[in-house]
Every structure is written in C-alpha cells, then in structure tokens.
Amino acid sequence: MTNGAQALMRTLVDAGVEVCFSNPGTSEMHFVAALDDEPRMRAVLALFEGVATGAADGYARMADKPAATLLHLGCGLGNGLANLHNARKGKVPVVNIVGDHATYHVKYDAQLQSDIETVARNVSPGFVRTAKSTETLCQDAAAAIAAARTAPGQVATLILPADVSWGEGGVPSAPLVPPTPEPADDATVEVIASAIRSGRKTALLMGGHALREPGMLAAAKLAAHNGVTLLAETFPTRMERGAGLPYIERLAYLAELATVQLTDIEHLILVDAKAPVSFFAYPGKQSYLVPDTCQVHTLAAPDQDITASLNKLNGVLGASQAEPRLQAAKRPDRPRGKLTAEKVCKAVGHLMPDNAIIVDEGITSSLMLSAMTAGAPRHDMITLTGGAIGQGLPNAVGAAVACPDRPVIALIGDGTAMYTIQALWTMAREQLNVTSIIFNNASYSVLNIELERVGAEDVGIKAKSQLDLRGPVLNFAEMAQGMGVHAVRVDTAEDMAKALEYARSMPGPHLIEAMIPESLSGVKRRILPWMLRSLPSLPLSVSRALKRKLAP
C-alpha cells in the first residue's frame, strides 16, 4: 500500500521537484519517513524555516524550477514568510508543503492550531489549497506544482493534514503542463516600434527573465541599432552579467538618483518590469518616479515570452542582425590598505572565479559591487527582490544546491545576516561551496540614511541606539565557527584578498568577516560622492546636475 506522503513524494519528483528544504515537526513525520522511499528526492535540513524558504527561493532562481519546502503548521509558515515574500516579489516558483493537524483534530484547538490558509495568502495569493483526502492529495500537489511553474513563477502552498499524509490509498499524479507563454501581440509591438522610430529619448526597463542572456542580447541589439537606453530594475531576481554580455545599468535604490537616471526619457518601455516607484514613501517626495512627460509602454508582461517579444520588436525595427555592444573583460586592481566596504567589493571583482553566483545583500556596503564586477568573468547576480532582509545567506544555500559545480559568493550586511544566521549550519552540513562575506560595520547603516531621508533628522541617543549594533559588536567569525563553518575576521584589504584566495582554493563553506568603518552618517556631507561612485556610467552632465542638486 502507498500512503499519502509516499504518493506525494513520487508526484513531486515526477514533476521535477527534486529537492526539499525542510524544517519538520510531528505533523510532517510521515512525509519525512517517505523520503527514504524516493531516491530522487534530496532533503536539506534547515534549523529555521526562513532558511528553508530562502533556500528554496535561491534554488529556483538558479535551477529554473521549484524546490519544495517542508514547514510545520502556521507557525513554521510564519517563520518562513519573509523569504517567501521575497520569492513572491521576485516571481520565483516555490512549492510549500505545510503540515497541519489531522483533519479531525482541528476542532480541538490544540496548541499549534492556527489559521494556516490566512497566513499563506500573504505570500501565495494565487494558490493556497488544503488537501482534503489521501486519494485526491496528489491531484492537489500536481496543481500546486503547475501553479508554481506557470510563467512567470509564483509561490504555491499546499497544506497537508497529518491524516491525509498517513492515510493509505495515495495515488501519484502525473505532472500537469503549465501554459506556454505568448509573445507580445503585433499591435503592441507596432506601437512601441513607432515610439522608438520617433527619435525621442527612449529607455527599456528590463526585469525578471529579460535579464538573462537571450533577453539581454536582444535588447543590446536594439540599443546598438536604435540608440535606446537600457536599464535594469533595481533588484533583479537573477541577472546574468560580466565580460562578454551587455552591460545594463540598474536603476538606483535611492529615488533621488533613480529620478536622475530617468531624466528626459520620453518613452519608457517595460520588459518584464513594472514602472519604477520609490522603495518607501518620503514626506513631500513623489512615490512614482516616471517623469510626467514620459509615456510608459509595456512590451511584455512577466507572464509573456520575454525573449520572443524582444526578438519580434527587433524584427520590426530591423535590429535583428545588429551587433550588440558587449562588456569587455576588466577587473579592478588588487586593493591595499585599511579595509573599507568599497575595497571588499574591489577584492571580489579582482578575484572572483569563473562562473560564480553572486548573492548581493550587502545593502549600503555593496553599493560598489556592481561597478567592481561589471567586467569580471561571466556570473549570475541574485538580489533582494522583496526588501525583506535575511534573504542572502539562505539564497546562497539554495543556489549552491542547485549548482554544485559553481562557486557562490554571498555579500551580506551585518544587520541582515542576523535574521537567518542559521543558514551557516546548513552550508556546513551539506558542505556547500559558499563563501559568505559579512560586512561588519556594527550598524543598520541604511537606517541612518533613511532616518534623514524621512525627515527625522534631530534624533537623540535612544533613537540612535535602535540603529546601532554596538555594545557588544557581533563577532560573525565566532558564530560561524560555532556552526561548523571555517571563518576568518579581516580588517585590511590584503587580508581580505588572501582570505578570498584561500576560499577559492578550498571549495566548501567559508565565512569572511570584513571589519569596515560605519561611514554613512551625515547624508548631506557624505552621500554625494558615494552616490556618484555607485553609478560610474552616469554621463558627466548628469553627475554635475546631481552634484548641484545634492550639495549642502
């Protein structure tokens, strides 16, 4: 006989869901027991649900197919919610299996009873289903997987009552085929082609799947042939980069700067991206960043065939055979002297190996990362899509599981690292080839900037203490060692580079704690050069305009 859990396991792997990032409890024990019946399923244990969900997110970004999570009732889902939010915002496919009490036990309101569906809707509005019987469980599972895989990808949640899991009579379901995405229709392409032909200043804002090689090459042909500007969304789910690919500048996080990037653009063409808005609202500032005089067009929405749409546009405009401008190979010099955040990024750019996966959750400290790695060997970059910090280390776990032959380098802020620090243990247990670089500036540095940006400038000691990670300063090297990850603390650029070289030579988990000064207090005094540096491709005229705008 086959129980529900066993049939579910078979249904998952038959549909290509071959990894389960798990943090199980009693109600999931039959699913756990079924792992050994299915050699194709790999189970990766996390010590906290946020690690499991963030790993599933990172895995799917790199594998282009979903992993499963295994979570324990509403509280387990709650603990995993923030990274599922990031997956939702990044349109990443994830299949949550959330264990629940046996159906007949719910009415007793036992300790762990809570409304799981309600919580799940926050992150998987498109698919939340509670399995009703062992017989129909796998039909629900197949539907969940298909929902997760339907373009552009989403989080799907299947709630699995314990008795549905342990009941006999499970029937595996064959995979359902998700609908094939369609390219942009002719009329849309024609309108956009006309806008481009008009000769007015036009930019493509690219996001999602447009930031993979085929989409980027197609867009770069258009740029070469028709002079349109290429911009990438601020926080890409996954962006292919490096020497030999087109260089596409990302829209800045700071609305003040993004506005400058969008200056004078009269046609903004969205390709798997949304019209830019500021991350937060600020008193007296606009949330919507598109200039009033700019017309917004959508070439392809996220659920469409992005590359085919771009190719169709190129066909209409005669750009199909154009020669795209590609990034030349170019690495920064080896950094020297006292360590700064910029020198950490420089060391990464100088030393990063071929075919790396870069996970960027360095917040203020990794502002120079994009510039420093632009001409590095080809790599993928994963960023914080939903703004819920604590994504980076778990994403690195998942990326390394998806791509065991590729080195993963995760750059993480100290504040953000603490949300899901438990990820280090999973890196050690699975011997994942991840080098985690923690920027230790003993501060929620971005909040020191935000405090001034929201107009709360004259703050006292209690307020400052809420942004400050001193007293005591965290020692990430010690914490990592406590979780079985080789770790070193560095405060010179020389030692930083040496530590990276050592990590490169010894595949497996490493942590480098980069001790850097917290130098971002006083926005008006210091933010300008830093903002300017962060976008080295800005034309000089814009830099000057910005300088005037922001000068004290």
Next chain:
Amino acid sequence: MTNGAQALMRTLVDAGVEVCFSNPGTSEMHFVAALDDEPRMRAVLALFEGVATGAADGYARMADKPAATLLHLGCGLGNGLANLHNARKGKVPVVNIVGDHATYHVKYDAQLQSDIETVARNVSPGFVRTAKSTETLCQDAAAAIAAARTAPGQVATLILPADVSWGEGGVPSAPLVPPTPEPADDATVEVIASAIRSGRKTALLMGGHALREPGMLAAAKLAAHNGVTLLAETFPTRMERGAGLPYIERLAYLAELATVQLTDIEHLILVDAKAPVSFFAYPGKQSYLVPDTCQVHTLAAPDQDITASLNKLNGVLGASQAEPRLQAAKRPDRPRGKLTAEKVCKAVGHLMPDNAIIVDEGITSSLMLSAMTAGAPRHDMITLTGGAIGQGLPNAVGAAVACPDRPVIALIGDGTAMYTIQALWTMAREQLNVTSIIFNNASYSVLNIELERVGAEDVGIKAKSQLDLRGPVLNFAEMAQGMGVHAVRVDTAEDMAKALEYARSMPGPHLIEAMIPESLSGVKRRILPWMLRSLPSLPLSVSRALKRKLAP
C-alpha cells in the same frame, strides 16, 4: 506641533505600556525618533522580530501588563508570528505596532508591500486595526491597548502607516479602562459544589491565572477540605511554584500518560483551562483525553475573575478556612559524574537562587525539571504555551526586563534555541541577568519519539538525518561568545554546578552549554522509566498499571 508618532508614544506610556521591543525599518523611523521625546518609554532592540515578540510575551507574563513591539511591515510581523502565536495561546497581552507604507504609497505595490492585516489576524483575531489618520491614531492605540488588557489578555495589532506617523496634529488619548472580570455565577457554583459533594472522584484542571498564588491557595483549601485532585494544564503561561506554595501536578505532554492521570475522574472542573486534548493527533488514538464517563464543568472561563470564583466555591463548600497543604522546602542533592539531562535539572534544583524566574523550553531534556524544582525556593515558571519553538530565549529577555531584580534561568533545547538564537545579543546589550542553559544532545530528540508515536517506525537514513543535528554539532558556547555573552561548555555534573554557581555570583548574561547524550530513541525500550520518573507523585498503583500498559 506633535506628530502622530509622538502622540502615540505618549498614549502608550500613559496607559502603562513602558517598554517597546523593537526591530524597526524605514517606515518606523518617526516612531524611533519619538523615543527621545518620551523618557518613560524604554526601547529594547532585537536583531530579529521573533526575539522582539517573544520578549514582549515574556515581559507581559511577568509584568502583568503589555509591552509594545515595533515591527517592519508584513514581513517583520511574519518573522514575529511564531512567538505571537505562543502569546495568543497563553492569553498574554501584547500590543503590536506594525509600521506600514504611507497610505498613498500602497497602490504602487513597492517591494515591501503585502497584506499585513491578513497576517495579523492569525495571531490577533480580536483586534487588528490600520490607523487611518494622524488625528485618530491615538484613539486606535488606546483601543488596541484596552483590547490587549481585556481579561484574560490577547495580542492586539495596530498597523501604523508612515504618513499617519509623521503627520502633524497627533492627539494623545487617555487610557481606556478594560471591563472588570466577573466571578462565576451562583448557579454554576452550586452545580459544581453539588458535584464535589457527591463524593465521586473530582479533579480541578487549573490554567491561566489560576496558577498564581491566590488561585492556587484557594484550590489547595478545596483539596484539603473536600479531597479533590488538583491538576495544572500541560503548558502554563506562568505558574507560581516552590516551597510554601501548593504543589500542583501538571498534566503530561504525552497523551498516553495524561490519560492515566485522568483515569477514574468522574467530574473534571475547569478553572481558566480547557478540556485536555492531545498536542497532536496520532493514528488510531483519541484526540480528546477526557474519559467518556467523566463530566466536564467550567467553574470559570479565562475572561472571568478566577480567584473570586474559587473563593465563592470554597464559601459554598465551607472550605474557606481549610488549611492548604503546602510544599515543603526540599532540594535535590548536588549531582556528580557524567552529565545527563536529568543531572542538569538536578543542578538547577540544587542551586537555584531565591525568587528566580525559570523559563522552560527544554522539551525532552527538561522533563525532570518540575520534579527537581518542586521544593526549591519560590519561583515562577514560564512554559511553551503555543508549541511554536523558539520561545524560551526571547521570553527570558522579556522576563528579565520586567523583573530586573530577579534572576532568570532559561533551560532550552538545542533545536529550539536555534530559532531565536539572536536573543543572546539583546541579553548582552541590555546586560540582563539571564543564565541560558542549552541542552546540546545534537538532536531534535522529541521528533525521534514522535516518529514512532505517529507509527512511522521503520525509517531510513534520510528520514533520520532530518531529526539529527550532527555533522557538524553546534557549538553554542562559541555562538554566544560571538554575541557577547559569557559562555562555557560543560560535560560533567560537577562543572555544570560550578558554572551555575559562577553565574549566580556574577549577575548578567551567561550561557551554559550542557553536553548530554541523546538517549531517547526507541520509545518502547526507554520511554517507560522516563515517563514514570517525570511524574514522581503518581500513586504506585497507577505506575504499575502504566508499566503493564507500556511494557514491550
């Protein structure tokens, strides 16, 4: 002018909400800035929201009034959900302040946008409100505080849009007085008195506020005068214990054992407790643990005046002047030899200081704790009310903030400790007098038991690996040192006792990592003596019956 945040701060402290456990982001910056305008508000920073919410829970259990949490949008609330669940199940008052985007920013669906109210309903079904304007914000806040404080206590969530917070024209609101709880009505008391007078075997199942001194003394009078059995719910929110108070046995976690405790009881009288059900459902076993032949009565529901109800019952039965039987002072001997979980509990019982607060999240490892501390000096014990692990360390933070003159001892399992390990940093930063004892048996030990209990007995290596915390074994002492907490790892009973003595002599945060064997695999072989030991007060006849029932 007063902005919304400033008026809110005043409204909170005027209503006695004087501590805010915070993990803020940009949308909370005006609230943070307002901290310095209000000297009566203490802000305690947490590095993860689950620490903030668990600390608010622990604080309210000891302070008997709510603290505020400060959380960053839906994802921050999600990260705090598990410990808010524990607070909800424990009927603990908490006032969540959840920052949100400015009202006009919501429509842009920026990165951190999500449906906060939906998530909040999972843990604060009785009060979720989004403030609509700066002018009315404090009326909402006063209502939230009153809701949290309405007997028996609940989690209330106030969602605070950034523009409502920063807007000028805030008007502080005076505290609202929550309704006064009423005692049981005469008819109910009379029916229960008749049941007791019938001479049939009767037990009081006590929970919530019944487990404080006044309720316990009243119940103990009834026990002395009328021979009723006193039982406490399995996971009390807060239980007063120790020499000079009545000893009240807790209902066992294992349904198999709880059933034995309830054998032959013909009248079960609920006093701020619910009729016992098993924690999880198990194939072929009953969820409802009350014998079919037992009649259940409710003397007082959680929202009633518990002590007054008990006193009223005593009055009707003539028990008001009875002499309650009180626990004699008695400590276990100092343990010797190789360390075991039992010896850790013994060392705590041998050495715990007067007036301690014991936080028990030791799961399988602290089974002997209640027995070993029964005759220790008076103390309070806090337990895992909602089953969402990761409660203990944050609870200890809150308890220490609420009671700075009392030593806190937290006994925590290794698996559970990892969910909210970031709490250690807050202990260090606030120099809280907390001694955290981590039982390191490198296992989700309880799941090894549960695996067999749910009937999933023949499991393979992949399943076992999901319950195993080896490869690498965590080093909690190193992690604690990395967060600034003095820590030591011990593996003998002598060193355990010495470490406790050292911690007692040096108030402030300490961590003792107790290396113990994982000895609970094989339920049938080993569970029996362990279950019997865990309830030393069981009559011999019951022990024998149990032995027969469970023998292989």
